[in-house]
Amino acid sequence: MDSLNSLIDxxxxxxxxxxxxxxxxxxxxxxxxxxxPGIGPAMAVALLLPVTxxxxxxxxxxxxxxxxxxxxxxxxxTSILLNTPGESAAVxxxxxxxxxxxxxxxxxxxxxxxxGHFAGGMIGTILLVVLAPTVASLAIGIGAPDxxxxxxxxxxxxTSVLGASRIRGIASxxxxxxxxxxxxxxxxxxxxxxxxxxxxxxxxxxxxVAVGLFAIGEALWVAAHLRRxxxxxxxxxxxxxxxxxxxxxxxxxLRGPVIGFPFGAIPAGGAEIPTFLSYVTEKRLSKHRxxxxxxxxxxxxxxxxxxSASAAGTLVSMLTLGLPTTAVAAVMLAAFQQYGIQPGPLLxxxxxxxxxGLIASLxxxxxxxxxxxxxxxxxxxxxxxxxxxxxxxxxLFFAAVGAYAVGGESLDLVILLVIGLIGFGMRRYGLPVLxxxxxxxxxxxxxxxxxxALQISDGSVTGLxxxxxxxxxxxxxxxxxxxxxxxxxxARLRGGRKAAEENSTVSGG
Amino acid sequence: xxxxxxxxxxASGSTTRAWLRERSELGVCVLxxxxxxxxxxxxxxxxxxxxxxxxxxxxxxxFVVGAxxxxxxxxxxxDVLRGGRxxxxxxxxxxxxxxxxxxxxxxxxxxxxxAAVLIGPLGFPIAGALLFxxxxxALGSRHHGRDPLIAAGLSLFTYFVFDNLLxxxxxxxxLMGVL
Numbered sequence: 198m199d200s201l202n203s204l205i206d207x208x209x210x211x212x213x214x215x216x217x218x219x220x221x222x223x224x225x226x227x228x229x230x231x232x233x234p235g236i237g238p239a240m241a242v243a244l245l246l247p248v249t250x251x252x253x254x255x256x257x258x259x260x261x262x263x264x265x266x267x268x269x270x271x272x273x274x275t276s277i278l279l280n281t282p283g284e285s286a287a288v289x290x291x292x293x294x295x296x297x298x299x300x301x302x303x304x305x306x307x308x309x310x311x312x313g314h315f316a317g318g319m320i321g322t323i324l325l326v327v328l329a330p331t332v333a334s335l336a337i338g339i340g341a342p343d344x345x346x347x348x349x350x351x352x353x354x355x356t357s358v359l360g361a362s363r364i365r366g367i368a369s370x371x372x373x374x375x376x377x378x379x380x381x382x383x384x385x386x387x388x389x390x391x392x393x394x395x396x397x398x399x400x401x402x403x404x405x406v407a408v409g410l411f412a413i414g415e416a417l418w419v420a421a422h423l424r425r426x427x428x429x430x431x432x433x434x435x436x437x438x439x440x441x442x443x444x445x446x447x448x449x450x451l452r453g454p455v456i457g458f459p460f461g462a463i464p465a466g467g468a469e470i471p472t473f474l475s476y477v478t479e480k481r482l483s484k485h486r487x488x489x490x491x492x493x494x495x496x497x498x499x500x501x502x503x504x505s506a507s508a509a510g511t512l513v514s515m516l517t518l519g520l521p522t523t524a525v526a527a528v529m530l531a532a533f534q535q536y537g538i539q540p541g542p543l544l545x546x547x548x549x550x551x552x553x554g555l556i557a558s559l560x561x562x563x564x565x566x567x568x569x570x571x572x573x574x575x576x577x578x579x580x581x582x583x584x585x586x587x588x589x590x591x592x593l594f595f596a597a598v599g600a601y602a603v604g605g606e607s608l609d610l611v612i613l614l615v616i617g618l619i620g621f622g623m624r625r626y627g628l629p630v631l632x633x634x635x636x637x638x639x640x641x642x643x644x645x646x647x648x649x650a651l652q653i654s655d656g657s658v659t660g661l662x663x664x665x666x667x668x669x670x671x672x673x674x675x676x677x678x679x680x681x682x683x684x685x686x687x688a689r690l691r692g693g694r695k696a697a698e699e700n701s702t703v704s705g706g
Numbered sequence: 707x708x709x710x711x712x713x714x715x716x717a718s719g720s721t722t723r724a725w726l727r728e729r730s731e732l733g734v735c736v737l738x739x740x741x742x743x744x745x746x747x748x749x750x751x752x753x754x755x756x757x758x759x760x761x762x763x764x765x766x767x768x769f770v771v772g773a774x775x776x777x778x779x780x781x782x783x784x785d786v787l788r789g790g791r792x793x794x795x796x797x798x799x800x801x802x803x804x805x806x807x808x809x810x811x812x813x814x815x816x817x818x819x820x821a822a823v824l825i826g827p828l829g830f831p832i833a834g835a836l837l838f839x840x841x842x843x844a845l846g847s848r849h850h851g852r853d854p855l856i857a858a859g860l861s862l863f864t865y866f867v868f869d870n871l872l873x874x875x876x877x878x879x880x881l882m883g884v885l
Contacts, residue, residue, distance in 0.1 A: 371774050389752070
């Protein structure tokens with residue numbers, strides 16, 4: 198009940214005219230930039246970060262949440278009408294949505310996706326309201342060693358769970374940690390990797406790193422390999438659903454969030470796995486299994502609901518533990534740091550107005566998005582016609598605006614370009630970008646917690662593992678690290694047993 | 707005789723080059739290694755006697771990160787020599803079958819650097835418009851009437867929205883002084 202009261206207070210914050218305006222502006226910008234092909238939610242929030250610089254924190258995060266959800270809504274439009282998913286989580290929407298659009302059922306596909314996002318976001322955010330205060334109160338007593346353990350978990354998870362190659366993930370993380378080292382040491386004021394430059398003594402701003410790696414790196418990479426032939430978006434009318442379609446979609450809308458939410462909360466790659474799981478589930482449960490692959494509406498409804506719910510799950514870990522599980526959460530964490538706010542269990546106590554205003558604005562944003570997307574989908578679809586030179590020139594333009602707005606210095610633009618070139622090289626050689634961003638954002642904080650913990654224990658390493666919480670987290674870390682070994686062992690045992698069985702049947706026969 | 711002796715040498719030279727091109731990822735290992743050396747050297751040259759507070763000083767983490775970079779550089783080299791390859795990232799506008807278009811990348815880099823230099827003296831509206839126009843040109847847009855108009859419109863619009871509505875100051879430059 199306590200959280201219900203707080204939520205009502207939150208609505209009081211979110212529904213003030215100014216904050217309502219920021220929410221509306223956020224969902225508009227988010228949808229627009231999400232519809233643009235080639236821009237995923239992570240790049241969208243990184244590019245739009247400077248828009249919020251002049252606002253107070255509450256208004257900024259309300260706008261930010263709108264951008265996040267809006268980018269996800271808009272992304273499915275691109276997948277369905279252009280068959281070009283902007284990010285891995287939208288791949289599934291393209292599998293069924295694009296054949297539907299080609300078969301003249303684009304309007305239904307868009308409606309199933311939009312309502313799916315709405316249902317997923319609503320259910321996910323309700324779960325967030327119920328769970329987040331509990332998680333926060335469980336974690337309220339945590340200290341330096343526990344924070345350090347969580348950050349180690351984030352580092353390990355982001356390098357081990359995601360991506361094809363662990364060693365390349367770790368290389369990326371170390372690049373990020375190195376960039377994070379630049380500047381004055383927080384505890385002693387010692388200069389590190391500044392090479393005597395006054396500008397570098399302030400460190401490299403995380404916004405510049407995020408924009409450089411996500412936006413500049415991507416734009417340069419695409420420029421080097423620009424596809425000359427262009428796909429044509431499929432024209433579409435106003436989204437609507439008939440009764441027969443509704444009968445097929447309401448269950449997937451409810452099932453998707455159940456799959457999506459828990460996966461968002463754990464560091465397992467965000468919406469990619471749950472959307473796929475939801476797709477497989479719907480395929481298995483559907484009465485129209487033969488339609489899958491040719492445009493089954495269940496295959497749009499379920500995964501899209503799962504994607505939105507996983508975004509809400511992401512917010513649970515981000516707000517209560519300060520643990521970013523996706524690229525978008527990492528950028529949001531950077532935004533919190535801009536305002537000097539540390540997400541974590543104390544956030545709910547220290548900044549109740551901000552947190553509950555943010556959560557309430559998620560509900561508001563969801564309603565706005567549904568109202569925006571259902572009738573206006575054909576208008577948004579027009580954005581798909583923007584020529585690609587303008588699209589990527591625009592990305593470079595807004596990246597420059599963002600980096601310059603940080604401190605008003607043109608040297609920042611040069612640093613941005615250098616980091617963009619690093620991002621280009623990383624894409625060329627299959628180094629994932631996310632570990633580097635997490636390294637820059639969490640690296641300095643992790644070092645501080647480590648040193649604080651060891652200061653308390655007077656240098657004894659046991660100071661890092663003297664709480665049940667930290668021991669639990671390290672156990673999870675060990676499990677993640679050892680997982681490939683365990684998997685191999687299980688496979689070998691199973692293989693051995695199978696071989697033994699075959700032997701016995703052979704000898705028996 | 708001389709041609710005979712140079713031919714095999716040339717052939718072996720080109721095979722070395724092909725071998726290296728196949729394993730260009732080794733360059734990443736070299737860079738990681740160099741970065742590791744840089745971090746370690748920086749940590750070693752730190753003057754920490756006065757600054758040390760608590761059991762862990764400002765050098766410890768750089769030591770760990772630097773050593774980690776050296777280790778990962780070596781492990782990645784082993785992986786590449788064993789035939790491991792980093793998979794180049796795909797995408798909706800990315801065509802990996804074509805060779806990389808370095809001219810476009812260089813042009814974009816140049817345009818971006820020029821904008822970084824010009825934003826101080828010329829202000830944001832002009833430098834931003836040049837950035838957009840130049841980038842669109844580098845990316846293959848050839849509408850000589852439309853491109854600069856869109857660039858100027860976008861740049862001015864962004865300047866007014868940020869500077870007046872959102873409260874994020876951008877330099878107006880001489881152009882805004884005239885208007």
